Amino acid sequence: MKQRPHNTETPSELERKLEIDYNSGAKIIEVPSSQLPPGVLGMYDSITHTIYVASDISEHDRQFVYHHESGHAQGLIDECKTDAYASSRVGYNIRPLRKMDRLAA
Numbered sequence: 001m002k003q004r005p006h007n008t009e010t011p012s013e014l015e016r017k018l019e020i021d022y023n024s025g026a027k028i029i030e031v032p033s034s035q036l037p038p039g040v041l042g043m044y045d046s047i048t049h050t051i052y053v054a055s056d057i058s059e060h061d062r063q064f065v066y067h068h069e070s071g072h073a074q075g076l077i078d079e080c081k082t083d084a085y086a087s088s089r090v091g092y093n094i095r096p097l098r099k100m101d102r103l104a105a
């Protein structure tokens, strides 16, 4: 659990954007989709154990993408199984509205 400095009442910009996924222990970083490969809404970097989620998509899409990438961070590799994990967490699947490769790794 991240601890805030005692002299601040609200999280700093960095703290707000850098959180930890409790399911995998991975860092979560929200980035503008312009910083992700074209058409990609999220990525998991296994080298740095970091989840990237596009910050400029709807909360509905962002939740699914986050749980999809969390699935990868927990060791899921197969895209369909990772989608199934994500939809089990959020109760819906955005994939029918997206091309299969849009969530990327």
Ligand SMILES: [Zn+2]
Pocket (backbone or CB within 6 Å): 068, 072, 079, 082, 103, 104, 105
């Ligand atoms: Zn994926």
